[in-house]
Amino acid sequence: MLELSKVSSGYGKTEILHSVDLEISKPAVYVVLGPNGVGKTTLFRTVAGVLRPFSGEVRLGGNDLYADNKLRHEIGYLSHLHALPEEMTVAGALGFYGKIEEGKAQEAMDRIGLRDIAMKKVGDLSQGQKKRASIAKLFLRERKLYLLDEPTSSLDPVVAKEVRDLLLELSKERFVLYSSHNLYEAQEIGEYIVLIKEGAVAFFGRKDELRSKGYHVGIRASADLGGVIANGRKEKEYFVVMVTGPQEVGEIVKRVVEAGISVYEVKEMGNPLEDLFTGGLS
Template identity: 45%
Template sequence: MTVREALSFFKEMIGGDQDKVIQDLELQPLLDKKISQLSQGQKKRVSIAKSMMLDYNVILMDEPTENLDPEVASKLRQRITQLSKDKVILYTSHNLYEARELGRFVIVLNEGKISTFLPISELRTSDYEIGIRASEDISGIVDCTKRGDYFVIKLKDPEEVNPIIQKIMNKNIKIYEIKEMSNPLEDLLR
């Protein structure tokens, strides 16, 4: 099945605005590709499109930016922020940077029970490290160490990530990947 056929199938099954999700998630270049030929990130975008076809009041999203390239992930986060103005979005993530950017509350489930429920602004962690894979050495721009393919930066708070990314991009260096090198959300389970 092609992406176009899959979205048409879902439109027939559940209804909704197929053209809007194609535009919102920039799926035009993928429409004639078979689902089996898509990358994991492209499959994720098609899956998200399916869930956004109807105008639900509550939307559940399970790590929607996983496997997406940074530019597509950024656009999706912007779309989620827009949607959250009128809707309730329950968003699972292991990415504290993303959780802080998108969320107002954090709910932590531990062994099937809520162990933490608090405003995300009150979330404190002891350590936060990100790894950046870039087209050039960024050690002259930011304080970092090299670990494998990644330039690793230790931060006090995830809110420090955006200014660092802007600083790197202002030097015309391409960023291929940003990932957490440790998971500070694990602190909540201790």
């Protein structure tokens, strides 16, 4: 279990995270969403044991992360920067980090598909290749918790999917926190969503819980619906309104028909995750 209790964190005298509470108790992929600059990386650095919080506690397995340095060995952290020596080959660098366990370097390279660049120097790799090598480093040993800060940025679509598939398999027994501002990725891989806004947790829950918070439907009708439906807006040929489920949609359509207006089409507009990300859900 990972637990953050009233955690405030930042750099120098600047506070980026403000009294964050978060409790993660089930092995799964938790996608940490939010625009750039809202505190995702600060959160990851704090949970990884790299950035001591100003206040509050970070607990792993019930123990204070910053009171027991051994706990940090249970965490695998991939930052948005690669962390392998530029002058070493990929195989050499991974062998150096994985030398305590026989065969782990080769196994890690096989999992991420690095055989083709194993003998290249890290400094000669493309950004995508460096990212793949850094991900392989993350899997040199088993961890309880994996933190991946935008792991698929700069990867081609095929490799990105392979990484997501690997993390989904890993999440059956491990905790995986995965930061992104890519809504498609969040929908593909995330069982749980953690939305960070202005340094605080704005939403935390299962992805399928978002729908219960509301979603938008568009109604195309024979007349303007502004006088029939409150709190809606005109969007091209549709009148868009927030609803909480099919029953409410049916009630709205009934009201429109009873007002003598023909309904031509009703369709869902956007998706709940996009609405949450852009601030459309309350």
